[in-house]
Each structure stands twice: as structure tokens, then as C-alpha cells.
Amino acid sequence: MNTDQSNGHIHHTLQTRHLSMIALGGTIGTGLFIASGSAITTAGPGGSLIAYFIMGIMVYFLMTSLAEMATYNPRSGSFTEYATRYVDPALGFAMGWNYWFCGAITVALELSTVGIVMNFWFPHVPSWIFSIVAFIIIFTINYFSVRTYGETEFWLALLKVAAVIIFVIVGIAVILGWLGGHSAIGLKNFTYKQAPFVHGVPGIISAFVVSGFSFQGTEMVGIAAGESADPKHSVPTAIHATFWRILLFYICTIFVIACILPYTNKNLLSSDVTDIIKSPFTLIFQYAGLRYAAGIMNFVILIAVLSSANSWLYAITRITYSQSMDGFLWKRLRRINHRGVPIISFLAMSFLSLALWALQFIGPNVYNYLISASSLGGFMEWLGIAIAHYRFRRGFIKQGHILDELNYHAGLFPFGPIFAFILCVLVIAGQNIDAFIKLDWSNILITYMSVPLFIIVYLGYKWICHSHLVPLTEMKLK
Secondary structure, rough: OOOOOOOOOOOOOEHHHHHHHHHHHHHHHHHHHHHHHHHHHHHHHHHHHHHHHHHHHHHHHHHHHHHHHHHOOOOOHHHHHHHHHHHHHHHHHHHHHHHHHHHHHHHHHHHHHHHHHOOOOOOOOOOHHHHHHHHHHHHHHHHHHHHHHHHHHHHHHHHHHHHHHHHHHHHHHOOOOOOOOOOOOOHHHHOOOOOOOOOOHHHHHHHHHHHHHHHHHOOOOHHHHHHHHHHEEEEEEEHHHHHHHHHHHHHHHHHHHHHHOOOHHHHHHHHHHHHHHHHHHHHHHHHOOOOHHHHHHHHHHHHHHHHHHHHHHHHHHHHHHHHHOOOOOHHHHHOOOOOOOHHHHHHHHHHHHHHHHHHHHHHHHHHHHHHHHHHOOHHHHHHHHHHHHHOOOOHHHOOOOOOHHHHOOOOOOHHHHHHHHHHHHHHHHHHHHHHHHOOOHHHHHHHHHHHHHHHHHHHHHHHHHHHOOOOOOOOOOO
């Protein structure tokens, strides 16, 4: 990697608690608070639990793969560089392009969501005003330093975690009949009609799609590893702690929802912040007799959306910086100010996100297509991480190294990255099975647009730059 950083340098100030909350907070969002109920409708209570458990195991393997590489070679914007070093520069370029493109669209989408959420309380105020205020907030947080970002994300994530814990406690009390003025519910909804398994194996595969989107964001801990004070210790610790917390939170949450709301409840299909009153969390708080449940959940979702926008702006800034350091983007993007922020990359990604947000007012159809084009982007990154780790370990051994030299090594290799790769492919392919069955080409194009775009960028780089698969013996491991 080119080390010309023009002025400042990256500051290594993130602690283990910051990394843990960055990974944990990145996965607790609207996907859990609103859309998680759709997995229960699709696969039933038993099928949804299996889907979330298996997906959680896959994410664990993926994160241990990332931990092995990040503790051996910590980099800001890590996984795109690992793909460049250990697989093919074309893959690193495609992953970087895909991540900052999808991330910028996600920031734009979250800014719009802030406006919608705030209209719950202030319906007569134009939503764009709240979106602009949200942009100023996340811009300011990321402008100052990585420490400011890490500290902010720590507290925002802590609020989300507290909301989930309270929900689980309240839910268990409702199930046991201690709250809500109802008799104990127990597990009767697990045997209601077709439960616990609805639609069999296809239902579980469909639930994989929902759970996969819910878990996205954990890879951000790999990006933040390059700015950690002690990556050799903090990255594995954060990943292990995060895995158990995520699995516990999601499994407990799905279990509580499945116990209280039958899979036939139409409100479980709600997947938009405009449906906050129909959110499983809101319904169960109301079931427990909690006043102002919708308002409370709306506040929690506001925190989740701000946290997501904040994290994604940080992530795409570092990925852009990393791509510049690898020679894929303009050299000026690698400039770092005295606070340790890649300032030109940060400004570029901030205003790109703002421009994409503004696009909805002047070209709504284009804006919607961009959102569709980014929908599977996270799974493409996960595929790249799995491939990079598989190649890294093989190259590490091929060059005469032994596992004891690694600061941390992922267990069950090569099963871990292979399992993650297969499951990611399964989720991508199963994103819209109905469209293939009906041969609805328009729907297929909209759903899977990000896949051919990724392949085009990958092949385009190979054709222009004549890149090739890096031989195992020629890998630059560090």
C-alpha cells in the first residue's frame, strides 16, 4: 500500500468497547425493530428461529475470518485491501466501488427515513428539514475525529441494546401472564395451525433473506480495526462478544414475538417505518399495557436510523480512503487532516450521499432504481471477505508460515469461509424466487441489479488493467 498520506496520519484511538458497539449497533436497526416479523410469517416461529440461528453462525464464521486478517494486518478499510492482496486487484476494486456506492445510497435512504420518523410527531413540518438536520449532525460527528465517531456510536448503540433488553423482559412477562391483564400465553402459538414450520424448507430459505439483511453491518468492525488502539486484542474480543450478543438478542427477540403474535398476524408483514404502529415491538408493548408504545418505539427507531447513517458515513469514508491508497481512486482522497480524518474522502462521500438524497426530489425513478441496485451489495462484500480469507490462509501456509504466528486464527478452517460463501450465494439467489418462477424479467432486473453491476465492474477492471489472480507464493501478506 502506498503510504503517502499528505499531512496527518490515521489515529489509533478506538477501544474494544467502541469496536463491540460499532459491530453490535450496526446490526440492530429497523430490520430488527420492524421487518423481523416477516420472517415469522414466512417460515413460522420454528423456521424463523432456525433461519436466524444459522445466519448468526454464518456471520460468526465471517467475522472470525475478518478477525484473523485484521489482527495480522490491520488496515483502515480493511476487507477491500485484503481482496486486492490475497485474491485479485479487480476484486478489491469491485468490492470498494460496491461498498462506497451502496453505503452512500444507504446514508441517503437513512436521511429520508429520519424525515419520515420525525413526521410521526411533527406531521406538518416538511420532512426534508429533519433530513438536513440529521445530515448536519452526522457530518459534524464524523468531521471531528474517529474517537468522536466511536464514542457517539457507543452511546447510540447502547440505547438500542437497552431497548431490545427491555422488550425481551416485557415480552417474557407477557408470555408468563405477569403483564397485560391476560392469562399466560406460553408456547401455544408454536403449534397454531401450520406452526412451528410454515412453507417448509423454502420458507426457511426465504427467512434467510430477511435475517441476512438484519445482520448486515457487522463487517464494519473490520474497517474500524485499522483505527483501533490494540487491534490484536480488541478485534477478536469485540467479534466474539458481539456474536453472542447478536445471537442472543435476535433469538430472544424472535422467540418473544413468535410466542405472543401468531404467524398469521398480518401486522408481521409490516416492513416500513411508516408502519411503526404495526411494528412487532409496538404491538407487544401495547399488549403489555405500556402507554405511548408507538411514540417510544418511534424514538428508538430514530436512534437506530441516526446510528446507521453515522456508521455508514464513517465506513464509506474509510473505504474510499483505502481505495485511494491502493491506487484505485484519485490520490488527493488519501489526504488526512491533523485530527486523523481522511478529509477529502470524507467530504466526497458526505456530499455524494447528500446529492443522492436530493435526487429523490428531481428524479424519483432514478433514486428508486439506485436503491434497488444497492440492495444485495452487502452480501457481495461478505462473499469477498470469505474468498479473501480462504486465499489468505492458503497463501500463509504456502509461504512457509505456521498458525502460531497469527495473533488470532479462525477455527474450523476451511469450513467457516466455505460455509459463509455458500450461504451468501443461497441468500442472493433466493432474494426473489417468485420472480424466477413467474419469469418476471422486470422484477428480476430490479431485484438482482447489483449482481451484474458488480460483475461488470470486476471484469471491466480486469480488461483495462490486465489484473490476474494473485499466486499464493506471491501474496504480500502484510
